[in-house]
Amino acid sequence: MATMALPVPNPLPSRISSPILRPRWRFTTAAAAARTPGVQPLPDDLQLVADVRSPHNHIRVADVSPRAAGHPLAGARLLLLDGPGNIHSLSFPRRAHRCPLTATYLDAFAALPPLLPRPSLAVLGFGAGSAARALLHFHPGLSVHGWELDPAVLAVARDFFGLAELEREHAARLRVRVGDALDAEAPPGGFGGALVDLFANGSVLPELQQVGTWRRLRGMVAPDGRMMVNCGGGCVEAEEEGRDGEAVKDATLRAMAAAFGEGMVSVMDVDGSWVAMTGPPVTAPDAAAAWKARLPPELRNFVDMWRPYDNRSGE
Structure with a gap:
């Protein structure tokens, strides 16, 4: 998997990362x-x-x-x-300050809440809580509901990544469930938005290349809500030989475009690492300025990184 770099507007090591956070060094080709x-x-x-x-x-x-x-x-x-x-x-457990930014695509997720019709967000693929930590830090009125398939991942997160402390500190705003995110039990339209970061064996889940999956997940979100999605890219190194990250990314985006409609998917692409966002593009100067005004300075640069997805070109 090739390495990717995501420029970030924060005083952290600024050039790292990947679709699933692969740093600049690699274990193997x-x-x-x-x-x-x-x-x-x-x-x-x-x-x-x-x-x-x-x-x-x-x-x-x-x-x-x-x-x-x-x-x-x-x-x-x-x-x-x-x-x-x-x-x-x-x-970064040794960091003297409490800034939760990671200088990775996860920081882009923290820019989503100002666009939501209500301050509630589902996180499908919770991991060790890196995205949730930034969301809770920058958006004090937001509630976060996470799903993680593997209870062992959550146990490790509580022991080694400060998740137990995060849950205590934000007990009224953070709930983490063990279960399959694709079968998440949630009231129809119950969330203002959702983050989707679902990988297995080094690749975006195959179900996310199916239009029906996105139509079902869309039902979790309010009609005017939004989803932000880690789609992977050519830098993803899968365990399964022949499962090419670029092809999987393209198939995921095509499925999203079919499910959400023409002109309702935007993308952020930095050196082959792709994140998608649903809903009308926020590219008009007035709309972009309004979004930035509701974000902390550390996150405003992400507003300018989106462009409408073109299903014909795959970009």
């Missing part, structure tokens, strides 16, 4: 991974903190040395899943 299947060893600048196997995942927690000079993730704690070692969540 996709071809090498195909030749040597299984879990890849950690690079020398990572220290293993925990190693857990569940029916769903091989979960590793690893720390990047804070003394890793020039490393964009120096001092970070990483949640690694899948054989290729994709990063699914990260935090």
Whole structure:
């Protein structure tokens, strides 16, 4: 999987990342991974903190040395899943200040709430809570409802990523459920919006390339609500040989466009890492200015990164 870089308007290491947060160093190329299947060893600048196997995942927690000079993730704690070692969540436990931004695509998710008709957000694919932490930090009136398939991931998140503290601190605004996000029980139109970040075996879930899945998920969100989606891209390194990240991204976007209608999907593409947003494009100067006015300075640059999705060109 190729590495991606997402420019972010915050004073953090600024050039990292991926669709599933793959940093600039790589464990193997996709071809090498195909030749040597299984879990890849950690690079020398990572220290293993925990190693857990569940029916769903091989979960590793690893720390990047804070003394890793020039490393964009120096001092970070990483949640690694899948054989290729994709990063699914990260935090900076040694950071002196409480800013939860990660300098990854997850920060773009935190820009969504001002566009929602009501302050409630479903997070489908909760991971260790990196997105939820930023959402709760920047939007004090927002409630977050997360779904995570693997209870072992949540246990690791509570032990090593501060999720237990986050749940105590925001007990009235954060609820995390164990279960399949695609079968989430929620009242029709019950949420102002939803984040979708669903991967398995290093690839966007196959169900997300089906129009019917998006029509069903759309039912969770208010009629004028929005969804923001991690669609992957060419930089995704899947465990399954032949499951190309670029093709999966294209199929996911086509399914979304068919489900939500022409002109109702926008995309953000940075070096092959794609995030999609549903709803009318926010490209008119007045609309973009109004969105920025409701965001903290750290998140305003994301407003200018969206463009309408063109189903004919795939962009």
